[in-house]
Amino acid sequence: xxxxxxxxxxxxxxxxxxxxxxxxxxxxxxxxxxxxxxxxxxxxxxxxxxxxxxxxxxxxxxxxxxxxxxxxxxxxxxxxxxxxxxxxxxxxxxxxxxxxxxxxxxxxxxxxxxxxxxxxxxxxxxxxxxxxxxxxxxxxxxxxxxxxxxxxxxxxxxxxxxxxxxxxxxxxxxxxxxxxxxxxxxxxxxxxxxxxxxxxxxxxxxxxxxxxxxxxxxxxxxxxxxxxxxxxxxxxxxxxxxxxxxxxxxxxxxxxxxxxxxxxxxxxxxxxxxxxxxxxxxxxxxxxxxxxxxxxxxxxxxxxxxxxxxxxxxxxxxxxxxxxxxxxxxxxxxxxxxxxxxxxxxxxxxxxxxxxxxxxxxxxxxxxxxxxxxxxxxxxxxxxxxxxxxxxxxxxxxxxxxxxxxxxxxxxxxxxxxxxxxxxxxxxxxxxxxxxxxxxxxxxxxxxxxxxxxxxxxxxxxxxxxxxxxxxxxxxxxxxxxxxxxxxxxxxxxxxxxxxxxxxxxxxxxxxxxxxxxxxxxxxxxxxxxxxxxxxxxxxxxxxxxxxxxxxxxxxxxxxxxxxxxxxxxxxxxxxxxxxxxxxxxxxxxxxxxxxxxxxxxxxxxxxxxxxxxxxxxxxxxxxxxxxxxxxxxxxxxxxxxxxxxxxxxxxxxxxxxxxxxxxxxxxxxxxxxxxxxxxxxxxxxxxxxxxxxxxxxxxxxxxxxxxxxxxxxxxxxxxxxxxxxxxxxxxxxxxxxx
Amino acid sequence: xxxxxxxxxxxxxxxxxxxxxxxxxxxxxxxxxxxxxxxxxxxxxxxxxxxxxxxxxxxxxxxxxxxxxxxxxxxxxxxxxxxxxxxxxxxxxxxxxxxxxxxxxxxxxxxxxxxxxxxxxxxxxxxxxxxxxxxxxxxxxxxxxxxxxxxxxxxxxxxxxxxxxxx
Numbered sequence: 001x002x003x004x005x006x007x008x009x010x011x012x013x014x015x016x017x018x019x020x021x022x023x024x025x026x027x028x029x030x031x032x033x034x035x036x037x038x039x040x041x042x043x044x045x046x047x048x049x050x051x052x053x054x055x056x057x058x059x060x061x062x063x064x065x066x067x068x069x070x071x072x073x074x075x076x077x078x079x080x081x082x083x084x085x086x087x088x089x090x091x092x093x094x095x096x097x098x099x100x101x102x103x104x105x106x107x108x109x110x111x112x113x114x115x116x117x118x119x120x121x122x123x124x125x126x127x128x129x130x131x132x133x134x135x136x137x138x139x140x141x142x143x144x145x146x147x148x149x150x151x152x153x154x155x156x157x158x159x160x161x162x163x164x165x166x167x168x169x170x171x172x173x174x175x176x177x178x179x180x181x182x183x184x185x186x187x188x189x190x191x192x193x194x195x196x197x198x199x200x201x202x203x204x205x206x207x208x209x210x211x212x213x214x215x216x217x218x219x220x221x222x223x224x225x226x227x228x229x230x231x232x233x234x235x236x237x238x239x240x241x242x243x244x245x246x247x248x249x250x251x252x253x254x255x256x257x258x259x260x261x262x263x264x265x266x267x268x269x270x271x272x273x274x275x276x277x278x279x280x281x282x283x284x285x286x287x288x289x290x291x292x293x294x295x296x297x298x299x300x301x302x303x304x305x306x307x308x309x310x311x312x313x314x315x316x317x318x319x320x321x322x323x324x325x326x327x328x329x330x331x332x333x334x335x336x337x338x339x340x341x342x343x344x345x346x347x348x349x350x351x352x353x354x355x356x357x358x359x360x361x362x363x364x365x366x367x368x369x370x371x372x373x374x375x376x377x378x379x380x381x382x383x384x385x386x387x388x389x390x391x392x393x394x395x396x397x398x399x400x401x402x403x404x405x406x407x408x409x410x411x412x413x414x415x416x417x418x419x420x421x422x423x424x425x426x427x428x429x430x431x432x433x434x435x436x437x438x439x440x441x442x443x444x445x446x447x448x449x450x451x452x453x454x455x456x457x458x459x460x461x462x463x464x465x466x467x468x469x470x471x472x473x474x475x476x477x478x479x480x481x482x483x484x485x486x487x488x489x490x491x492x493x494x495x496x497x498x499x500x501x502x503x504x505x506x507x508x509x510x511x512x513x514x515x516x517x518x519x520x521x522x523x524x525x526x527x528x529x530x531x532x533x534x535x536x537x538x539x540x541x542x543x544x545x546x547x548x549x550x551x552x553x554x555x556x557x558x559x560x561x562x563x564x565x566x567x568x569x570x571x572x573x574x575x576x577x578x579x580x581x582x583x584x585x586x587x588x589x590x591x592x593x594x595x596x597x598x599x600x601x602x603x604x605x606x607x608x609x610x611x612x613x614x615x616x617x618x619x620x621x622x623x624x625x626x627x628x629x630x631x632x633x634x635x636x637x638x639x640x641x642x643x644x645x646x647x648x649x650x651x652x653x654x655x656x657x658x659x660x661x662x663x664x665x666x667x668x669x670x671x672x673x674x675x676x677x678x679x680x681x682x683x684x685x686x687x688x689x690x691x692x693x694x695x696x697x698x699x700x701x702x703x704x705x706x707x708x709x710x711x712x713x714x715x716x717x718x719x720x721x722x723x724x725x726x727x728x729x730x731x732x733x734x735x736x737x738x739x
Numbered sequence: 740x741x742x743x744x745x746x747x748x749x750x751x752x753x754x755x756x757x758x759x760x761x762x763x764x765x766x767x768x769x770x771x772x773x774x775x776x777x778x779x780x781x782x783x784x785x786x787x788x789x790x791x792x793x794x795x796x797x798x799x800x801x802x803x804x805x806x807x808x809x810x811x812x813x814x815x816x817x818x819x820x821x822x823x824x825x826x827x828x829x830x831x832x833x834x835x836x837x838x839x840x841x842x843x844x845x846x847x848x849x850x851x852x853x854x855x856x857x858x859x860x861x862x863x864x865x866x867x868x869x870x871x872x873x874x875x876x877x878x879x880x881x882x883x884x885x886x887x888x889x890x891x892x893x894x895x896x897x898x899x900x901x902x903x904x905x906x
Binding site: 020026 | 759760763764767771774780781782783784785788789790791792814818847851858862865866893
């Protein structure tokens, strides 16, 4: 052992030295950050996990024991691949040997906890040093997320339906009066609120437009009763008598005070951050801000479940790189060397986002809602950014806590107990050193939101293909159904059922072969049935029976021309679709179709109506929040904008259309166009963005004001104009990641 | 040990930063030996200091160097334990550490397989020249336990070396 001390000395000299001053400063910063909440338990400090894996994999074996894939004929399940335990035991306490396939699946999906900041920093730096180049790090276009090249599936047709009963009339109880029946945001899951540009309690309509929050009283004499300036306001969540107003990236830069030297470039563009402003609206005439939270990173989406707002943001590391001064090899080498040094000098603080919470008195408090021991990374590297699920504390924003994953991701779905985030793994870095190829599989990470203080990462699953939007995921009786399109090797779509094993979201059933050569345009899961619309030239509507999670199967399909991009359940057995006709290969006009799906094996189109011709746009095709269905009068309202190819303004229409949805007919009730108060027409004719029902009135929002009509025929009864200064967002809201 | 580490402080430590600067080189070396090879030593030191600063000023500690070394060992051991449990469930992840270890010369492999406490103990004894009593104090164990642990570690290294020769 004479060389033992030599080996120890060599080991002691490993690594890059940052120097005492740097290490101490970083440690001091870490120490002054809020300590992780006491109830935040890193994954593997939970003794239940390993026993749960053994126990629940037995469960998975029991309910499934098979991963099924489609065959050449499409929808039939043809072969099975065992993916469960090799044990034949049925008792949950019996030690279980995991099959190789299960181990591989778990190892390829399960997020790995960092546990400590050193591990986070080391992991991030080791990954970064592999790919750092003369221009910094790749993937900056996707905020470090690695999803910027995922094209085709997420760019068009971010459609889909409303919740099964989200449009059911609500009765709000105000302090002294009962509000009339009113609609609410058209959400995917009943009881889970989604952010939108308009909210109402049945007495007052709150809308964000032009950098302001407006309050308009509902009733016979609607009037603007309050406004509050909020820079960059795009959408909001309602939590009791408070609104959380979101000002996404580009709105404010308060938290980001980095200074950047000439010739240097912050990774991901820098300056991305999001402000969440809490507004007390208990008195709409005197709305007041009670605090705000500035968070590094761009806003992805949010949900409110059981009165707690969960917000998903994506942030880039705080790294500032240099580009080569010229094209010479020397300049390239110098820049690469400099950029590598930048990476080496990074600390955990560099990678974790920061926040500044400001109270009602304007006192800021900086810190980290993001703790190393509530941070994870996927087994397969998925980007340099951090994806964080924040549990927003409206009473004291500084108490906001986050769970973070070092990955990209931009599609969020929430059930009553979980938030799911879909993300793509990184593929190869392109020859330019900046772009990253997408992979053909999607990782889905589940965060438990039963704790109001903190979301906790639970498990992950992997499906082949990519998801379209939030409606591509749906939880039902503990299983997550996921619809994906795999564009590799001949495009086809799948519906996969992931079972909750406690250790991973295990695939327990899958049906494939949907829409070969096509991609998914719309998805809707309603109870044990999935409806999938794929499209290339025709619009096949597939009905997928998911009543047996282990044996999903296509039980019916229907092909019609054009495509549907939005599916809304009207009643048991009736499905309303909004989409477009296709003429000469281009979308032409807006169409609504009513489908009879009483018999899943034989879906029928009852009626189709076209509204408008030429180049048309219906916001309902792209944002389900723009669609309204009011069951009491069977009224569907959709924003409708049509533009004449000839440029003739008389043939253009900017407004909304109301359609009565009968048992087998679609009848236009009326259409309405907001006035254009924009005298110099600088910002164009206002379009209808959203519609809300309160009592017997329909309220339609535009960026110039609120249009009020009768509910039965859409005849205008009032127009409440907003003071227009400098519109910051065009109709449809401000910049926002595709969800 | 106490005397050695107190001496590292210098005569008149003015503040935490100054005290840390004095003991940083030895802490860093200690972290490099005890920490996993995929963790930067400075990050481990930073983590130990950050956790300490949440509750104490360094200058208020009787022996900041010893305290921080104990914290470093604990952090390294905790991570090793959690990763070991993790590997039990996810065998594929063995490749992570194997890949990291493979970047080091083969004669390091056996050493890296020792637990952090044993590595730290051997480092203090073999390289820094501390007594078993001082090293035991840092690790929070008895001198007898320190002697026994060092003996076991040496025996294990020897056995692995000889085993490798036999193959």
